[in-house]
Amino acid sequence: MRNIGFEPTNRIRLIRWLARIVIRILKLDGINMFSNEFIQSLNPKNSLKFREKIFYFRTGHGRLNWRVTSFFSEEPLIIEWLDKMKEDDIFLAL
Numbered sequence: 001m002r003n004i005g006f007e008p009t010n011r012i013r014l015i016r017w018l019a020r021i022v023i024r025i026l027k028l029d030g031i032n033m034f035s036n037e038f039i040q041s042l043n044p045k046n047s048l049k050f051r052e053k054i055f056y057f058r059t060g061h062g063r064l065n066w067r068v069t070s071f072f073s074e075e076p077l078i079i080e081w082l083d084k085m086k087e088d089d090i091f092l093a094l
Contacts, residue, residue, distance in 0.1 A: 048072075050082070 008016070022028070028035040046068040047056045059065035072079065085091070 050079075 026035070026038070028038055030036060030039060044059045044065070045056055046059045046065055047054050048068055048071055049055075057064070057068045059068060067074075
């Protein structure tokens with residue numbers, strides 16, 4: 001069966017393999033106190049400037065970081081919609 005979508009390079013496969021070893025050795029499973037503190041202290045984030053304001057995003061993995069860095073090229077309809085909002089408009093997400 002052929003995979004469709006993202007196919008990691010050998011470099012990424014090696015990095016993932018090494019990461020799994022470190023996770024196993026340090027018991028970074030998210031269950032114990034040390035692993036929870038370790039994971040929270042990583043706190044990966046990125047930012048983008050939109051309408052003279054800076055928005056910060058938590059980017060816990062590569063795909064989330066990609067969404068921030070490619071926002072202006074990948075989301076033209078969202079940008080158009082946001083540009084039409086007025087200062088006193090309210091956005092409600094359910």
